[in-house]
Amino acid sequence: MTIGDTTAPILAGEPRATGRGVAWRARLRHLQPGLVMAWLVVAIILAWAAVPGLFTGYSPIDGVAGQQLRPPSAEHWLGTDGLGRDLYARIVHGARHSLTGAVVAVTVGLLLGTLLGLIAGARGGWPDAVIMRLVDTLLAIPSLLLSLSIIVLLGFGTINVAIAVGVVSVARFARLARSEVVRVRRSEYVEAAFGSGGSFLAVLRRHILPNSLTSVIALAALQFGSAILALSTLGFLGYGAPPPTPEWGLLIAEGRNYLSRAWWLTAAPGVVVVVAVLAADRISTAIGRTEP
Amino acid sequence: MSATTSPGTPLLEIDNLAVAYTVGDAEQRVVHGISFHVDPGEVVALVGESGSGKTTTAQAVLGLLAGNGRVESGAIRLKGADIVPWSQRRLDAVRGAVISLIPQDPGSSLNPVRTIGAQLAEILQIHRFGDRRAIQARVLDLLTRVGLTPADLRAGQYPHELSGGMKQRVLIAIAVALRPDLIVADEPTSALDVTVQRRILDLIDALRRENGTSVLLVTHDLGVAADRADRLVVLRGGGIQERGPVRDVLTAPQSPYTRQLLADAPSLGTARRRAVATAEDFAITVEGLTHDYPTSGTRSRRFRAVDGVSFKVQRGTTHAIVGESGSGKTTTARAVAGFLKPTAGRIVVEGTELTTLRSEALRQFRRKIQLVYQNPFGSLDPRQSIAEIIEEPLLNFEPVSRPERTRKVRDMMDRVGLPESFLTRRPQALSGGQRQRVAIARALVLDPRVLVLDEAVSALDVTVQAQILALLDELQQALGLTYLFVSHDLALVRQISDTVSVMHGGKQVDAGPVEKVFQQPDSDYTRELIDAIPGRKMPVPGSHTARAG
Numbered sequence: 001m002t003i004g005d006t007t008a009p010i011l012a013g014e015p016r017a018t019g020r021g022v023a024w025r026a027r028l029r030h031l032q033p034g035l036v037m038a039w040l041v042v043a044i045i046l047a048w049a050a051v052p053g054l055f056t057g058y059s060p061i062d063g064v065a066g067q068q069l070r071p072p073s074a075e076h077w078l079g080t081d082g083l084g085r086d087l088y089a090r091i092v093h094g095a096r097h098s099l100t101g102a103v104v105a106v107t108v109g110l111l112l113g114t115l116l117g118l119i120a121g122a123r124g125g126w127p128d129a130v131i132m133r134l135v136d137t138l139l140a141i142p143s144l145l146l147s148l149s150i151i152v153l154l155g156f157g158t159i160n161v162a163i164a165v166g167v168v169s170v171a172r173f174a175r176l177a178r179s180e181v182v183r184v185r186r187s188e189y190v191e192a193a194f195g196s197g198g199s200f201l202a203v204l205r206r207h208i209l210p211n212s213l214t215s216v217i218a219l220a221a222l223q224f225g226s227a228i229l230a231l232s233t234l235g236f237l238g239y240g241a242p243p244p245t246p247e248w249g250l251l252i253a254e255g256r257n258y259l260s261r262a263w264w265l266t267a268a269p270g271v272v273v274v275v276a277v278l279a280a281d282r283i284s285t286a287i288g289r290t291e292p
Numbered sequence: 293m294s295a296t297t298s299p300g301t302p303l304l305e306i307d308n309l310a311v312a313y314t315v316g317d318a319e320q321r322v323v324h325g326i327s328f329h330v331d332p333g334e335v336v337a338l339v340g341e342s343g344s345g346k347t348t349t350a351q352a353v354l355g356l357l358a359g360n361g362r363v364e365s366g367a368i369r370l371k372g373a374d375i376v377p378w379s380q381r382r383l384d385a386v387r388g389a390v391i392s393l394i395p396q397d398p399g400s401s402l403n404p405v406r407t408i409g410a411q412l413a414e415i416l417q418i419h420r421f422g423d424r425r426a427i428q429a430r431v432l433d434l435l436t437r438v439g440l441t442p443a444d445l446r447a448g449q450y451p452h453e454l455s456g457g458m459k460q461r462v463l464i465a466i467a468v469a470l471r472p473d474l475i476v477a478d479e480p481t482s483a484l485d486v487t488v489q490r491r492i493l494d495l496i497d498a499l500r501r502e503n504g505t506s507v508l509l510v511t512h513d514l515g516v517a518a519d520r521a522d523r524l525v526v527l528r529g530g531g532i533q534e535r536g537p538v539r540d541v542l543t544a545p546q547s548p549y550t551r552q553l554l555a556d557a558p559s560l561g562t563a564r565r566r567a568v569a570t571a572e573d574f575a576i577t578v579e580g581l582t583h584d585y586p587t588s589g590t591r592s593r594r595f596r597a598v599d600g601v602s603f604k605v606q607r608g609t610t611h612a613i614v615g616e617s618g619s620g621k622t623t624t625a626r627a628v629a630g631f632l633k634p635t636a637g638r639i640v641v642e643g644t645e646l647t648t649l650r651s652e653a654l655r656q657f658r659r660k661i662q663l664v665y666q667n668p669f670g671s672l673d674p675r676q677s678i679a680e681i682i683e684e685p686l687l688n689f690e691p692v693s694r695p696e697r698t699r700k701v702r703d704m705m706d707r708v709g710l711p712e713s714f715l716t717r718r719p720q721a722l723s724g725g726q727r728q729r730v731a732i733a734r735a736l737v738l739d740p741r742v743l744v745l746d747e748a749v750s751a752l753d754v755t756v757q758a759q760i761l762a763l764l765d766e767l768q769q770a771l772g773l774t775y776l777f778v779s780h781d782l783a784l785v786r787q788i789s790d791t792v793s794v795m796h797g798g799k800q801v802d803a804g805p806v807e808k809v810f811q812q813p814d815s816d817y818t819r820e821l822i823d824a825i826p827g828r829k830m831p832v833p834g835s836h837t838a839r840a841g
Contacts (some may be wrong), residue, residue: 188671192731195629196685196738197658210675268308 027253038282041275044287048095058086060093060246071260078268082258087265089274090246097247098228098276100239101162105227108166110220111174114213115285121181122204122210132178138171151239160239165230169223176219180212187211218288225280248273293729300397301372302329303351303473303506306389309366311357322348324530325366330474330506336510337517337538339553340527341753342724350510354393355383355641368425393466396479398459402451408462409435409447415469434465436497457488464495471503478510485616486780490824493520512753514557515783515827516541517559526550529780541829556758557827558783574640575742575774576605576628580635583623597623597636599798605791607741608768610775610805614821615795622746625794627776629663629744630654641697642741659689663816666747672719678730679715685738704733707734708763723757729763737834743822744776749784761788783825786810799838 048055063084070080078087107240114199120131136144184190186209193203228248234240235249241249248269255265309609311323323345330336340346351357353368355375367374375383387393395401403670409431426539435443438461451459454792466477477496481489490680490772497520500507511517516618518538526549533547545551583602584594598620605611610611617620627634632647639646642660649657665671672681679808682701686692705712708747719727728748733744745764749757779785785792787804792809794802801815813819823837 110761132437188667189673190667191631192663192665192671193673195658195663195682196629196734197655197688198684199655199688205678207673211673 007124013232019028032286036287038279038286041117042283044129045095045099045276046267048092049099052089052092056086056089057093058089060090061244069258071262072264075275079262079264081254081262087268090251091261091269093249093252094246094269096233097137097158097241097245098273101158101165101231102108102224105169105231106157106164106220106223108163109169109173109223110216112148113170114216115168116174117179117216118181118204118209121178121209122185122200126176131174135174137173139175140167141170143230144233148237148239151234154240156179156242158245158247161231161234161240165227165234168230169227172223172247175220177212177216180215181208184208184211200205215288218284221280221284222285225284226275228273228280232269236290250251250292294695301336301369301672303371304330304508305367305372306349307367307369307371309343309349309352310364311352312362312364313358314360314362321364322386322530323352326525326527326532327366328525328532328535330387330508332473332506333500334523335507335509335521336498336523336525337511337521338525338527339511339514339517341512343529344508345530346512346527347478348530350478350508353476353508354387354391355380356393385755387531387614388415388472389470390472391474391476392470392472394460394463394467394475394477394480397483397633398456398463401463402459404451407448407450408425408454412447412462413466413467415466417456419470421470427593428817430469434469435462437499438462438465439467440465453489456484457793458540459493460488460492460590461495464499466490468499468505472505474506474508475500476508476510479512482512486782486826487616487742487820487824489516489826493826496563514553514754515830518829519826523537526553533608538829539763552755554830556754556755558787559832560779573607574604575607575642576603576611576776577640578603578640579638581624581627581634581639583620583627583632583634584709597798598627600637601793601795601800602622602637602801603791603793603800604773605776607792608772610768610777610788610794612777612789613781613795614785614792616780616821618797620798621778621780621795625663625744625746625776628776629661630657631663657689659738660740661742661744662738662740663744663746664731664735664748666750668724668731668751670726670729671718674719675788677716677718678710678722681719681730682733682737685734690737700737704737707736707767708733712775723756723759724752727751728756728760731765732760732763736771739771740773742774744778746778747778747780749781750781757784764788782810782821783827794821818828 043270052060065084067076068082069081070076072079076086076088078091080086081090108208116135117129120128146168147164150167151160152159152162165291189206192201193207198206231240231247232249234250235247236253238250238253239251241247251269252266252273255260255262255269258265295316306329307327308325309323310321310325312319312321314320323341326345326349327656328336336348340344348357348361352362353361357363363376368376370386373456375386378386394659397409402408410429412434415420416430421427421430431447432443435441435446440446440458440461451462454462464480475496481492481494484492493516497508499505505711509517510523521538522537523536524541526533526541526547528549533549534541534693541550542554545554577603578678581598582596583598584596587593588656601620601624603611613621614623623632626632628639628641630649632649637647641657644660645655646657670671678686679701686700688699701715702712705714709724710729710733714722719730724732731748749760752760762783763777775789777785777789789806790806791801792806793800793808794813794815796815796817802813802818803808809818810822811824
């Protein structure tokens with residue numbers, strides 16, 4: 001019936017109370033090395049995508065005659081491939097393709113999924129039932145199979161592959177968004193907002209959406225990593241960008257032919273993909289922890 | 293309940309105790325050198341509001357401080373031996389056998405996957421009480437002693453099969469299982485209804501007397517402390533404000549804080565006397581209100597939460613709905629506020645028949661009636677600033693210009709006594725009382741005619757509660773508001789309301805002007821409820837306590 005000790009006044013000096021500046025300083029004091037490295041990885045990949053020319057002087061497309069299958073050296077940091085192309089240059093230039101793809105994929109999933117989840121959670125009743133059964137169906141199909149079918153329908157190409165990957169993640173976004181919306185919807189401040197005469201859309205915009213987005217954004221960061229992985233998988237299978245595009249999955253696929261003679265051709269892009277996915281995962285965890 | 297003070301060493305002696313918690317990089321001291329003692333067979337009450345350090349003190353006595361807590365200085369002497377430097381292992385031998393604890397929340401203090409018999413047997417096994425048969429016999433004996441009969445049946449039940457009061461009885465059985473010398477009772481009845489509270493406190497009293505146990509009673513409720521303790525220790529902000537025999541502290545308080553606490557505590561004696569217009573001018577009319585909740589899927593089986601409740605509230609007065617948990621009082625209030633459609637009955641608020649209203653008409657009607665919630669921590673959006681929260685209702689109806697809105701928000705802040713510097717703050721930076729002021733400001737910004745207060749002050753400390761009640765009274769006088777006040781606290785209701793409905797099991801068992809209901813209750817239930825109010829021993833200047841039972 002009564003709530004016991006809930007009224008202790010929060011001290012005036014509490015950091016969260018006094019704005020972002022103090023909060024950031026407090027966060028800096030408790031630096032997490034793993035998180036810093038994750039952000040560093042993301043920053044480097046972003047820089048590769050934005051200004052690849054700064055990182056390498058070699059062309060990612062044109063090979064140099066007589067320079068085929070060179071092992072890593074001072075001249076070619078990660079060696080060269082079967083056509084004499086610098087592998088490091090191809091990975092740097094490939095960042096743009098993988099990142100664009102991942103951004104498109106996550107955007108598709110985020111927008112579509114959140115919208116569906118929002119409608120289902122906020123409206124309830126039959127729209128909820130219909131949408132969520134649809135989502136269940138989507139989840140039941142193996143994601144790679146679903147992506148492949150969509151690519152077959154849409155045709156090949158970087159953007160189409162990205163959309164295919166995005167559609168697969170719609171179900172996960174929709175589920176999470178719905179559960180968050182349902183949680184927020186039951187809170188007293190939402191009822192109070194309806195009680196003070198708020199219309200459905202106004203309450204949705206002012207209270208439900210902002211309060212349910214934190215976890216959804218954390219999932220977006222996580223999906224960013226998975227999308228890079230999924231894009232590489234599809235690229236590896238030959239459903240992505242056609243050669244000679246320096247896409248990471250394609251690099252791994254091409255390197256496979258020389259696995260016995262030049263293992264670094266598969267290992268290097270593979271490691272890059274793994275590191276990118278792990279970084280996205282670490283950042284996602286950090287976002288998920290910052291609840292208001 | 294007289295003290296059997298022995299001339300020797302006290303059972304428990306707290307000597308200049310200081311406790312600090314590590315928060316972030318800083319150490320924050322919450323208990324500042326307090327000293328008191330508990331003699332054998334004595335009940336000492338630690339009274340204070342939230343943040344006063346009373347629970348921290350109790351935890352220190354048990355060696356159960358939270359991980360970041362530390363006894364900075366001072367001694368806790370149990371039968372003359374200082375237990376502060378003791379290891380946890382050494383304390384284990386003492387806890388349960390010499391000192392035991394009755395925790396605050398019976399709902400979360402029992403293991404949900406073990407029977408209560410097994411949990412009661414556990415403490416006996418830990419302290420090697422005897423072989424299995426001896427333990428089993430003792431378990432049944434204890435359950436019988438705390439009134440859980442038939443004991444052999446109860447022993448096989450799980451916590452979810454018991455009510456809150458019964459769970460508290462199990463915890464009491466665990467606490468007294470080894471006949472300890474001292475029981476620390478940390479708010480043992482705060483989570484329980486008032487009639488259950490009385491039975492539980494009576495039980496602790498009886499067991500205490502039987503075994504000659506001392507009790508350190510930690511409570512925020514001065515009434516409970518006055519009824520049950522021999523001596524009082526009043527804490528505030530980690531320091532002792534006052535200590536002494538109950539009678540002395542209550543009749544001649546030395547510190548201004550204790551005087552304030554006594555004045556703010558609602559008690560049966562302080563009834564409100566205000567001339568009420570006798571004109572037939574009703575702001576709320578409820579007739580034959582009935583509401584059924586569907587139970588577990590089946591359409592045919594329904595649970596009747598409210599059953600044929602009728603009352604009328606005159607404009608500008610306060611009507612209270614009193615009852616224990618499950619009495620249907622909140623359902624009634626929510627129906628009046630338009631949050632649920634009743635199964636049957638008529639509700640007229642300010643001339644509008646509420647039960648037939650549909651979406652848009654209902655939205656328009658909301659300006660006339662507003663609800664203030666019990667929990668000021670859940671009813672404010674954590675992402676909005678105070679200004680945004682108070683302003684929001686103004687955005688929902690015809691457009692109000694920005695300067696006009698800003699002016700109204702500032703007006704409201706001023707009206708509820710909040711400084712302007714709070715405008716940009718978030719709810720997290722405010723105390724419970726301040727948040728409740730924000731909630732009231734939000735409710736009033738639309739100039740409603742009726743305010744439904746659903747346990748609106750129950751979660752607050754008594755001094756804060758008194759401030760909020762004074763604010764509500766002032767607003768009622770100034771704006772001619774009508775209040776529907778839902779509460780479980782009869783003393784409070786008597787103090788602030790003009791008319792009252794007593795609810796029990798969905799039915800209205802008593803209704804009428806407050807004085808009449810309190811002095812000549814129609815039902816046995818109301819009588820029981822009035823008798824159960826703690827604080828009978830509290831001195832009330834210039835009035836006598838009504839007792840009809």
